[in-house]
Amino acid sequence: MEEVGTGLLDRLDAMQRVAASAPGGPLLIVAGPGTGKTRTLTHRIAYLCAELNVFPEHCLAITFTRRAAEELRHRLDGLLGPVAEDITVGTFHSLGLTILRENAAAAGLPEEFRIADDADRAAARTEAGDDPTAYTALLRKQGLVDLDELLTLPVALLSEDRALVERYRDRWRWIFVDEYQDVDAVQYDLLRLLSPPDGNLCAIGDPDQAIYSFRGADVGYFLRFSQDFTDARLVRLNRNYRSSAPILAAAVQAIAPSSLVRGRRLDPARLDPEAPLVGRYPAASVADEADFVVRTIDDLVGGLSHRSLDSGRIDGRSTALSFGDIAVLYRTDAQAAPIVDALARANIPVQKRSHDRLRDRPGVAAIARELRHAGGLEGGLAARVRLAGQVVAERFATPTLDGGGAVRPEDVRVAVDLLTPLARRCGDDLELFLSQLATGAEVDALDPRAEAVTLLTLHAAKGLEFPVVFLVGVEDGLLPLRWPGSTPDEDAVAEERRLFFVGLTRAQDRLYVSHAARRTRQGAERECTPSPFLDAIDAGLFERFGEAEPRRPRDRQLRLL
Numbered sequence: 001m002e003e004v005g006t007g008l009l010d011r012l013d014a015m016q017r018v019a020a021s022a023p024g025g026p027l028l029i030v031a032g033p034g035t036g037k038t039r040t041l042t043h044r045i046a047y048l049c050a051e052l053n054v055f056p057e058h059c060l061a062i063t064f065t066r067r068a069a070e071e072l073r074h075r076l077d078g079l080l081g082p083v084a085e086d087i088t089v090g091t092f093h094s095l096g097l098t099i100l101r102e103n104a105a106a107a108g109l110p111e112e113f114r115i116a117d118d119a120d121r122a123a124a125r126t127e128a129g130d131d132p133t134a135y136t137a138l139l140r141k142q143g144l145v146d147l148d149e150l151l152t153l154p155v156a157l158l159s160e161d162r163a164l165v166e167r168y169r170d171r172w173r174w175i176f177v178d179e180y181q182d183v184d185a186v187q188y189d190l191l192r193l194l195s196p197p198d199g200n201l202c203a204i205g206d207p208d209q210a211i212y213s214f215r216g217a218d219v220g221y222f223l224r225f226s227q228d229f230t231d232a233r234l235v236r237l238n239r240n241y242r243s244s245a246p247i248l249a250a251a252v253q254a255i256a257p258s259s260l261v262r263g264r265r266l267d268p269a270r271l272d273p274e275a276p277l278v279g280r281y282p283a284a285s286v287a288d289e290a291d292f293v294v295r296t297i298d299d300l301v302g303g304l305s306h307r308s309l310d311s312g313r314i315d316g317r318s319t320a321l322s323f324g325d326i327a328v329l330y331r332t333d334a335q336a337a338p339i340v341d342a343l344a345r346a347n348i349p350v351q352k353r354s355h356d357r358l359r360d361r362p363g364v365a366a367i368a369r370e371l372r373h374a375g376g377l378e379g380g381l382a383a384r385v386r387l388a389g390q391v392v393a394e395r396f397a398t399p400t401l402d403g404g405g406a407v408r409p410e411d412v413r414v415a416v417d418l419l420t421p422l423a424r425r426c427g428d429d430l431e432l433f434l435s436q437l438a439t440g441a442e443v444d445a446l447d448p449r450a451e452a453v454t455l456l457t458l459h460a461a462k463g464l465e466f467p468v469v470f471l472v473g474v475e476d477g478l479l480p481l482r483w484p485g486s487t488p489d490e491d492a493v494a495e496e497r498r499l500f501f502v503g504l505t506r507a508q509d510r511l512y513v514s515h516a517a518r519r520t521r522q523g524a525e526r527e528c529t530p531s532p533f534l535d536a537i538d539a540g541l542f543e544r545f546g547e548a549e550p551r552r553p554r555d556r557q558l559r560l561l
């Protein structure tokens with residue numbers, strides 16, 4: 001546990017301190033990338049609890065992904081110690097689930113209701129045909145709710161029951177929402193019910209990183225915060241601690257044409273005069289682009305003959321960079337394959353991260369059902385997941401028995417591997433495990449300590465930072481993304497530009513952008529031009545890499561031994 005007390009705010013800069021120690025009432029923190037939003041948010045909660053005698057159980061901290069919620073929980077534990085356990089930390093969906101569990105009867109649900117999985121939904125859809133009410137009735141008859149209903153049902157319940165609203169307002173007197181720019185209509189309704197207009201609601205976010213409108217998020221809620229909540233206090237954080245000055249300058253220029261933040265400022269806290277410019281590589285082809293990534297990584301990390309295998313150290317000294325410091329970002333998942341192949345050929349370890357939900361993977365639903373229904377499984381949760389996997393796989397080895405859906409044994413094996421980290425994190429709490437699964441726990445192929453290059457989409461990169469970032473496929477048609485032959489509207493292009501901004505601002509020390517002159521899309525090879533987004537950036541901020549002599553990556557066999 002870190003030291004609490006006056007020292008708590010010492011680790012913040014002046015504006016972060018203003019935000020963290022602001023009095024109660026509505027508070028909006030508008031903060032650009034790398035300005036320390038999570039740091040400020042967690043310190044505010046810790047400060048309120050440790051210094052102002054706010055009870056942790058009166059605090060509710062909401063984020064959008066389970067990963068972000070875990071990160072918040074982890075940081076709060078670090079700042080406050082065991083009392084942090086009393087703070088409610090979760091996603092909007094887990095919050096909805098809590099409210100429904102506590103009010104199942106009032107919501108017309110059985111005590112033991114559960115969230116419909118894919119098989120349940122498919123069955124209900126087949127039986128109900130086109131009739132959406134019949135569909136819901138079928139789910140209800142089996143004590144099931146749909147994922148969407150984790151939010152719509154609590155909103156309906158609270159809208160009709162003033163006393164219930166007051167009870168929750170009394171319980172969660174302090175509410176904190178991270179990434180507020182991503183709220184959608186129903187999440188917003190829920191927040192307005194839980195927080196009175198003059199309540200202690202602290203919303204934090206960056207409108208210029210709003211990248212989820214395709215999922216119904218509406219940055220408009222962020223922009224009109226001060227109309228919705230009385231006498232809202234506004235704090236801006238402008239100091240970016242993450243990126244070198246050239247990277248930050250490029251990012252600020254890139255977002256300028258469609259910034260949603262009036263008078264946006266992002267001042268670099270890092271002013272190293274030696275900081276490298278943004279690398280730009282015009283590749284002849286996708287293969288050439290992948291080769292550039294491999295070559296550059298090879299140069300940055302250096303030959304392995306000097307490296308000990310597991311620590312990224314030379315003779316006990318820390319080397320400048322290791323594979324875990326590097327990320328390759330792209331707009332669409334389809335772009336990953338050539339990069340993965342090229343890295344694999346060079347024996348560079350990779351880990352891919354996606355936004356896929358565990359519950360959507362084949363085999364996962366069957367295992368979850370087995371866990372729920374078979375009482376006889378023994379041991380810790382991870383062991384029970386393994387056993388349930390065996391039971392499911394065996395059932396498929398006996399084709400007279402009903403398997404409950406088409407799952408192959410290898411799917412089951414993969415599913416067990418994917419579920420194990422979640423099972424470990426949930427300790428022995430089966431209910432927690434199942435509810436996290438149901439509310440969208442992501443496939444977690446990412447180990448933050450892994451000595452591997454991370455590959456991820458721009459959407460999945462949100463909130464993260466890496467010393468070295470490659471942003472590949474910065475081409476018209478991919479960024480902004482557009483189907484060949486179609487014209488996206490202005491709003492869609494603006495959102496793509498924000499996505500570009502998110503990508504650029506993940507980089508701490510080195511950033512490389514590349515574009516290929518030819519690329520296969522929709523089955524046809526096409527000529528590509530660089531993204532128009534690059535035009536907003538001064539040429540002087542780029543260091544252009546020519547089509548250098550291809551060099552063979554250094555031998556990495558050592559690593560495999």
Ligand code: ATP
Binds near residue numbers: 040
């Ligand atoms: P994003 O919008 O990308 O999510 P963010 O605003 O959440 O960014 P953080 O990830 O919290 O930013 O912080 C960015 C980096 O800056 C982190 O490495 C963090 O430790 C560091 N940082 C933040 N505030 C300070 C500070 N006052 N002093 C030193 N480092 C800081």
Ligand code: MG
Binds near residue numbers: 037038463
């Ligand atoms: Mg953040």
